[in-house]
Every structure is written in C-alpha cells, then in structure tokens.
Amino acid sequence: MQVWTVANQKGGVGKTTSAVTLGGYAAQAGKRVLLVDLDAQGSMSCYFGLKPQSLRQSSAELMNHEGPISRDLIKDIVVELPYEGLSLLPSSPSLITLERTSQNKRGFGLILGQVLSLLEEDFDLVLIDCPPALGVLMINALVASTRLIIPVQAEFLSLQGFARMQQTVDMVQHSLDTVIDRVVVPTMVDRRTQACQQTVRSLRNEFPVDLWPGHIPIDTKLRDASRLGVPANLYQPSAKGVRAYGALYRYLEQRISSQ
Amino acid sequence: MQVWTVANQKGGVGKTTSAVTLGGYAAQAGKRVLLVDLDAQGSMSCYFGLKPQSLRQSSAELMNHEGPISRDLIKDIVVELPYEGLSLLPSSPSLITLERTSQNKRGFGLILGQVLSLLEEDFDLVLIDCPPALGVLMINALVASTRLIIPVQAEFLSLQGFARMQQTVDMVQHSLDTVIDRVVVPTMVDRRTQACQQTVRSLRNEFPVDLWPGHIPIDTKLRDASRLGVPANLYQPSAKGVRAYGALYRYLEQRISSQ
Numbered sequence: 316m317q318v319w320t321v322a323n324q325k326g327g328v329g330k331t332t333s334a335v336t337l338g339g340y341a342a343q344a345g346k347r348v349l350l351v352d353l354d355a356q357g358s359m360s361c362y363f364g365l366k367p368q369s370l371r372q373s374s375a376e377l378m379n380h381e382g383p384i385s386r387d388l389i390k391d392i393v394v395e396l397p398y399e400g401l402s403l404l405p406s407s408p409s410l411i412t413l414e415r416t417s418q419n420k421r422g423f424g425l426i427l428g429q430v431l432s433l434l435e436e437d438f439d440l441v442l443i444d445c446p447p448a449l450g451v452l453m454i455n456a457l458v459a460s461t462r463l464i465i466p467v468q469a470e471f472l473s474l475q476g477f478a479r480m481q482q483t484v485d486m487v488q489h490s491l492d493t494v495i496d497r498v499v500v501p502t503m504v505d506r507r508t509q510a511c512q513q514t515v516r517s518l519r520n521e522f523p524v525d526l527w528p529g530h531i532p533i534d535t536k537l538r539d540a541s542r543l544g545v546p547a548n549l550y551q552p553s554a555k556g557v558r559a560y561g562a563l564y565r566y567l568e569q570r571i572s573s574q
Numbered sequence: 575m576q577v578w579t580v581a582n583q584k585g586g587v588g589k590t591t592s593a594v595t596l597g598g599y600a601a602q603a604g605k606r607v608l609l610v611d612l613d614a615q616g617s618m619s620c621y622f623g624l625k626p627q628s629l630r631q632s633s634a635e636l637m638n639h640e641g642p643i644s645r646d647l648i649k650d651i652v653v654e655l656p657y658e659g660l661s662l663l664p665s666s667p668s669l670i671t672l673e674r675t676s677q678n679k680r681g682f683g684l685i686l687g688q689v690l691s692l693l694e695e696d697f698d699l700v701l702i703d704c705p706p707a708l709g710v711l712m713i714n715a716l717v718a719s720t721r722l723i724i725p726v727q728a729e730f731l732s733l734q735g736f737a738r739m740q741q742t743v744d745m746v747q748h749s750l751d752t753v754i755d756r757v758v759v760p761t762m763v764d765r766r767t768q769a770c771q772q773t774v775r776s777l778r779n780e781f782p783v784d785l786w787p788g789h790i791p792i793d794t795k796l797r798d799a800s801r802l803g804v805p806a807n808l809y810q811p812s813a814k815g816v817r818a819y820g821a822l823y824r825y826l827e828q829r830i831s832s833q
C-alpha cells in the first residue's frame with residue numbers, strides 16, 4: 316500500500332483539488348483508493364457532499380481514540396463514495412482541538428500511521444489532504460507516508476513558506492530515519508503572465524531534483540468539478556487542467572517503479 | 575483607534591492582500607496605520623521584505639511574554655515601513671507553537687487586546703492578518719477588534735467553511751458581550767465565469783446585511799505589488815483590482831461614521 320500526503324502550509328494552492336483529482340485517476344486505473352481528510356475545514360469531505368459538522372464519526376474519532384483501534388472501527392467510519400474504487404475517511408471540525416490537546420501525549424505523531432497500517436489489505440493507495448498549517452496533523456501524515464506531494468502556486472507569497480516546509484520534512488525524516496520522496500507540483504499556472512513563468516523558472520533552479528517537469532494550468536473545470544462533487548477526471552477528462560493531473564499521476568506511478 | 579481583523583480559515587482567499595492594500599489606502603488618507611502579522615507563515619512580513627525566520631523579535635514574543643508588557647517593548651519590535659504612515663508588527667514561525675502551549679493559560683485570548691490598548695496614542699488604525707485556521711490567534715484578533723473583514727473567494731470550496739466562521743465570531747461576541755461589525759468581501763471575482771456570478775448571487779441571498787455591495791476582481795497587479803514589496807495603491811493605483819480596494823476602504827470608512 317502506497318501512502319501519499321498532499322501538503323503545503325500556504326493556503327489555497329490546490330491541495331484538496333490535487334488529492335481528489337489524483338485519487339480519481341488512480342481509481343480509474345483500477346486501484347482501491349482511500350482519501351483521508353485531515354483538514355478541520357473539511358474541503359475534501361464537502362467536495363463529496365458530506366457535511367463535516369454533522370457527521371457522527373470522522374478521522375478525529377480515530378486520532379482521539381483512547382486504547383487500541385480495531386480495523387472494524389475504521390471500516391465503520393470510512394465512507395464508500397459513489398465512484399468505483401474511491402473511499403473517504405471524512406474530517407470533522409473537532410480536528411482543530413487536536414493541535415492543542417495532543418501536546419502531552421507520547422507518540423501522538425504515530426497514530427495515523429498505526430491506523431493506516433490496519434488497512435494494508437483493503438487499499439492500494441491512500442491520499443491524505445492536509446490543513447494549511449505546520450502542525451501535529453501534518454506530522455502525523457508525513458510519518459505515515461511514503462511520498463509527499465507539495466502543490467506550489469507559482470507566485471511570490473506562495474513561495475515564502477516553502478523553505479520552512481522543507482525543514483519540517485527534513486526533521487520528520489531525520490527522527491524516523493526514513494526517506495520521504497518529495498515531488499513539488501506547480502499549480503494554477505497562468506502562462507499568460509510574465510511573473511508566473513519567471514517563478515516557475517526560479518523553482519526549477521531551486522529544486523532541480525524534486526520538481527515535476529510539468530505544471531497544472533489554471534482551469535475552471537477543476538472548480539466546476541468540486542461544485543458538482545465529481546472527481547475531475549470523470550467530469551471533464553479532456554480539459555487541459557484535468558489532463559495535466561493525468562500526466563502527473565502517470566509520472567508518479569512511473570517514479571515509484573524506478574525507485 | 576480602530577482595530578480591523580482580516581480572517582477566514584479557508585486558505586488563499588486574499589487575507590494578506592486585503593490587509594496590506596487597505597492599510598496602504600488608510601495611510602494614504604493620512605492615518606497612522608499598524609499592520610499586525612499573526613500568521614506563522616509570515617506572508618505579510620515577507621510582503622515587505624522581512625525574513626520571519628531570522629527576526630529576533632516578533633508578535634510571538636509579545637504573545638508569549640511572561641509578566642506585564644511595556645509600551646517600550648512593543649515599540650522596539652514594531653518596524654517602521656518605508657511608506658508614509660505604515661508600520662508593521664512582524665510574525666515569526668514560533669507563533670505556531672502558541673496554539674499548543676496556550677491551552678492552559680487563563681485569559682490567553684485577551685493578550686493581543688492588552689498589547690494593542692497600550693498603543694492607543696500611537697496609531698489610528700490597526701489591521702490584523704490572520705492564519706487560515708480557527709485557533710487561539712484568530713480568537714485573540716477577534717477579541718481585540720471592532721470590525722471583522724472576511725474575504726471570500728466566490729467559489730464552492732471557499733464557501734464551505736463559512737458557516738463555521740460565523741459560529742466562531744458569534745461565540746466570541748457572546749462571551750465578551752460586544753458586537754463585532756462583520757463585512758464579507760467577495761475576492762478574486764472572475765466575471766467571465768458563470769460559476770462565479772452564481773456564487774456571488776447566492777452570497778448576497780445568504781448574507782444580505784454583511785456583504786459589501788462591490789467585489790474585488792482578479793488582477794495580477796495585486797500579485798506584482800506583493801513581489802515588489804509595495805502597497806498596491808502606491809504601485810498601480812489605476813489597476814482595476816487596486817481601485818476596487820480603494821472603493822472598499824471608502825465604504826468601510828463611511829460605514830464607521832454611520833454606526
């Protein structure tokens with residue numbers, strides 16, 4: 316089972332859109348996919364028409380759970396989506412209190428990893444959507460992952476927090492003595508503006524190894540898909556932004572086999 | 575002294591851009607303006623060329639301070655910007671730990687209000703930029719404020735967390751027995767897309783009282799200004815997105831006098 320985290324503490328860079336759309340392509344390729352919503356605002360859960368504030372159980376119950384967690388409990392909380400091969404572990408607003416309450420619990424960073432290890436037989440790929448913050452939830456996701464996908468909007472304010480993001484990943488990698496494969500994905504690229512092209516070029520200079528050679532263009536079809544609650548690859552596969560995510564998914568698959 | 579908070583837990587909706595650009599217009603109108611960066615990722619500080627990770631002192635020192643805070647200490651930390659009437663209380667990455675460490679401190683939500691009350695004689699307007707999260711930093715900002723400006727991107731994923739934002743503000747208002755004037759500002763509106771116009775219309779139905787009758791259009795000049803570190807009203811005052819912020823500033827000023 317592969318576990319991919321999609322994270323960046325900068326807000327609005329396309330984390331949720333990337334996690335859902337890649338999940339859609341993986342399911343279409345025949346994989347059994349689990350989407351995990353770790354963001355208290357619940358964009359990924361809302362994308363599929365769920366109301367995080369009224370769900371009885373969510374990812375927060377698993378993270379907050381006292382005592383051992385059984386596979387049956389997790390399977391109870393996971394929602395099967397009406398799209399072949401796609402399931403969702405929804406979020407709830409109470410995730411926000413975890414930042415504060417988990418401070419003193421030893422080993423709190425390992426919980427999500429333990430939960431997902433119980434699902435080895437059930438899924439081929441897990442995609443985790445993170446909130447825009449460098450907190451305990453992102454640490455949990457990094458610890459549980461084999462790969463980190465970092466969507467970056469190709470413009471000034473979005474690049475500022477980037478170096479700190481890398482430091483957090485280095486710290487997690489160092490303390491676990493593992494390697495997390497990092498892939499940086501330029502998103503919402505508007506070819507028409509000069510500034511955008513300049514930023515993509517400087518990204519290539521700064522991160523030659525981790526940067527995906529392609530980019531995701533601005534495409535309103537990706538927004539329309541979120542409003543309709545359909546993975547973009549099933550909604551408008553020929554749209555340019557959607558096709559770009561298809562190319563990204565194939566790149567990530569091929570990158571696994573050559574690791 | 576007026577204190578305006580700019581907040582929305584949804585990421586990338588234009589909080590930092592709104593706080594800086596409104597601050598620029600207020601300074602141009604002769605006000606003494608303090609910009610406060612409460613976001614650990616420090617977009618507002620980066621906007622003006624500061625490096626939050628290497629600042630010796632920041633808003634985090636004030637929020638973490640043991641014992642009484644003097645006006646001199648605050649004035650030491652505040653940076654005068656090279657633009658007439660504009661000063662900045664910068665952020666630092668250590669703000670992120672406040673979410674976790676402040677849990678047990680009684681009255682932690684009141685600290686920022688106490689700090690700003692020491693500056694009554696020094697500034698006419700304070701604009702607070704918040705991180706994309708419903709946490710203790712946003713609570714601090716709301717407690718210290720007379721007004722809340724909520725930028726909302728006119729599209730599906732951005733509207734989902736909106737109701738919860740309103741609940742948080744209701745809770746703060748109720749516990750302090752005060753009224754915070756709320757103004758919802760549609761941002762990054764792209765008139766060309768059908769979905770956008772539909773969403774702005776549904777915003778008007780849902781929040782008839784609090785919604786600013788105008789909107790901020792998509793305008794790359796606002797991004798260019800952030801890259802150059804210049805308030806947008808001084809960089810390209812005739813650009814359509816910049817002019818829209820001018821209209822918003824005038825609306826907010828007139829709304830004060832009629833309260």
Ligand SMILES: Nc1ncnc2c1ncn2[C@@H]1O[C@H](COP(=O)(O)OP(=O)(O)OP(=O)(O)O)[C@@H](O)[C@H]1O
Binds near residue numbers: 326531532584731
């Ligand atoms: N390539 C694209 N073209 C056009 N719009 C896009 C694109 N990618 C994402 N969007 C839209 O931009 C907005 C932000 O995207 P999204 O919510 O996925 O970002 P996020 O990083 O998950 O935000 P948050 O930090 O709040 O979690 C959404 O309205 C989404 O529909």
Ligand SMILES: Nc1ncnc2c1ncn2[C@@H]1O[C@H](COP(=O)(O)OP(=O)(O)OP(=O)(O)O)[C@@H](O)[C@H]1O
Binds near residue numbers: 761763797
């Ligand atoms: N009206 C606009 N037109 C075009 N670009 C805009 C507009 N307003 C903001 N932007 C750009 O969109 C991006 C997001 O804006 P900004 O960083 O101000 O949002 P934010 O809500 O503060 O994000 P965060 O949640 O990370 O704090 C920035 O690159 C900014 O330059």
Ligand SMILES: [Mg+2]
Binds near residue numbers: 331354358359444
């Ligand atoms: Mg998201």
Ligand SMILES: [Mg+2]
Binds near residue numbers: 589591617618703704
């Ligand atoms: Mg910001």
